[in-house]
Amino acid sequence: MKKSAPASIINKLLLVMAGLFFYTASFAQDKPVSEDLMRSNGKIYVVVAVCLTILAGLFIYVISIDRKISKIEKDN
């Protein structure tokens, strides 16, 4: 299998980077949680995000049904 040198180097580099990422990620759990937006105010923003996801899902569903009916109406 012929492989150009730069490509294989990039592949190895990506592998190392991925390893580093998971390595630091595994450490992040031991650290005290950082006070970013999602974790402030007793993590209420997480609830907001969950509700917005449900709402978005509901609306996407309703819109898709609406579109399907419009298509059937056009065919008739």
Place this chain on the structure above:
Amino acid sequence: MKKSWWKILSFVLLVYTVVAGFLVAVPDLPIVHQSIRNLYFHVCMWFAMMILFIISFVYSIRYLNQSNYRYDIYARHFAAVGAYIGILGYATGAIWANYTWLTDQNQSFGSILKEPKLIGAAIALLIYGAYFVLRGSFTDIDKRARISAVYNIFAFVMLFPSIWIIPRMVGSLHPGGQGGEMGNPALNAQKDLDASMRMVFYPAVIGWALLGVWIATLKIRIQLITDKTLLHEEISPGVNNK
């Protein structure tokens, strides 16, 4: 998809409801505490139900006026979505009551069952349930449309004593009953509802009601396609069948 500004408005208002409903500060009252935010969800279900029943009622009157089968379909599906939202209001109320009246206010389960607004809402929903049973029991389409339109008007009128008048005349755990300090929950702008909560509550009512109307229009459009042949047969001079 039929593009309509009110569908977009519904989405925008409900996103606003969720974001502002969770994040805007609310007055910290005893027992309810943060659960007062249910006002934007549980109470809105009943308001949306009421709005959908009003629309259904108007179409039933229009049916009796013009005998247009289209209006019978409209009345039926607005009532159906209204009743469904009413059931959601009941379910959310059960959860809310469990964590306020039942546990933190030490009300017995029996006193919650005796709660006049619960009984009234149950009666109102059962009356609407009978509307669908009545509809299903006819084979003749014209008879079904006419009699169920009359019954729908009766069902709508029965909403007023069962959920608006009687629960306010007797002692009630819900705000607004006799003996409570609150006069008119949600609607008295001066003292009963905090200004910041009204800023979320009213848009929330409109948003939920518009979502209900949207779902009802979808059901109506499906019914209109299925009953297309019926509608064509029915075209008569003087009736606007579009």
